[in-house]
Amino acid sequence: MTSKRRELPAWMTAHKEEAENVNKKTQLKANVLEDDLPYLQFPGSIIYSYEASDCSFLSEDIRMSLSNGAAVGFDIEWSANFSKGKVGKVALIQLCTSEKKCYLFHISAMSGFPKGLKTLLEDETIKKAGVGIEGDQWKLLSDFDIKLKSFVELADIANQKLKCKEKWSLNGLIKHLFSKQISKEDRVRCGNWDTFPLSDDQKMYAATDAYVGLLIYQKLESIIITEKPPLRASTDI
Numbered sequence: 001m002t003s004k005r006r007e008l009p010a011w012m013t014a015h016k017e018e019a020e021n022v023n024k025k026t027q028l029k030a031n032v033l034e035d036d037l038p039y040l041q042f043p044g045s046i047i048y049s050y051e052a053s054d055c056s057f058l059s060e061d062i063r064m065s066l067s068n069g070a071a072v073g074f075d076i077e078w079s080a081n082f083s084k085g086k087v088g089k090v091a092l093i094q095l096c097t098s099e100k101k102c103y104l105f106h107i108s109a110m111s112g113f114p115k116g117l118k119t120l121l122e123d124e125t126i127k128k129a130g131v132g133i134e135g136d137q138w139k140l141l142s143d144f145d146i147k148l149k150s151f152v153e154l155a156d157i158a159n160q161k162l163k164c165k166e167k168w169s170l171n172g173l174i175k176h177l178f179s180k181q182i183s184k185e186d187r188v189r190c191g192n193w194d195t196f197p198l199s200d201d202q203k204m205y206a207a208t209d210a211y212v213g214l215l216i217y218q219k220l221e222s223i224i225i226t227e228k229p230p231l232r233a234s235t236d237i
Contacts, residue, residue: 040180042211044100046203050109050196056116058103062095063120071152072097073214074128076136077193077206089143091193093117094210095128102207109196113144124149129217130210131155131170154216161223170209173216182208 049055066072073096079088091108105117120126121140129152130136140146155168158176166172171182188205198206 037175037179037181040174040178040182040208040212041204042096042099042102042207044098044102044211046207047101047103048106048198048203049103050106052110052112052114055105055110055114058105059114059116059120062097062103063123063126066097066126068125069127071127071129071214071217073102073210073212073217074130074133074136074151075206075209075213076139078139079193080190088194090139092198092206093121094206095120096207096210096214098214099211102210104198104203104206106196106198107144108194113146118144118146122147122149126150127152127217129154130213131168131173131216152217154213154220157217157220161220161225163225170212170216174212177216177219182212 047058049058062072073094075094076090077092077094078090080086081088089108091106093105093107094102095105096102105114107113121128127150128148131154133148133151133153137148137151140148154170154173155166158168158173159165162176168176171184175181183205185205188199188201191199191202193202
């Protein structure tokens with residue numbers, strides 16, 4: 001004998017459907033609000049370097065222009081062959097020094113890794129700020145034996161300053177801190193970063209990622225953590 005399937009009372013079914021509708025509307029509203037956020041793009045000059053000697057000269061210029069302890073926005077790009085499951089070497093390194101200048105070093109177009117850029121990346125007096133930057137550090141070490149020094153993980157600083165435990169993305173931080181978003185089109189993000197020259201869309205995408213890293217770093221540095229003073233024991237008798 002098969003047991004008859006239990007059916008929910010009419011009032012409970014109606015309540016369940018109403019709750020599901022509310023959840024759908026809430027999710028839709030969140031998506032609309034997120035889609036309505038204005039896009040942020042790098043507003044300054046993009047210096048695109050694809051020759052090793054030129055890259056070394058520019059890297060030395062960056063080192064000389066920055067003060068001890070200064071920070072730059074940092075990011076890297078490489079191509080992934082999804083059909084074969086292979087990952088290429090680092091193709092592009094981005095360094096943003098201010099809202100006026102962002103440097104794109106197209107490593108895959110060069111005959112070898114520029115010595116001047118290696119010196120800059122391994123300079124302990126210059127901070128390199130980004131999200132997921134520890135992974136970038138290991139990628140550079142694996143591909144070119146570059147030991148990235150003084151790198152700053154923005155997700156960790158955000159959790160410390162905002163007193164939370166989130167797994168932040170670059171876009172997530174820019175939305176939270178600035179109520180803006182950055183374009184993450186797969187057409188550009190998953191494009192071929194080895195091909196020379198890069199397209200204008202690729203250059204803007206790459207420069208914006210590094211610029212946003214610098215913006216977030218500056219914003220987080222301006223947040224002062226205030227701790228409540230400890231309660232003093234009463235000395236009254």
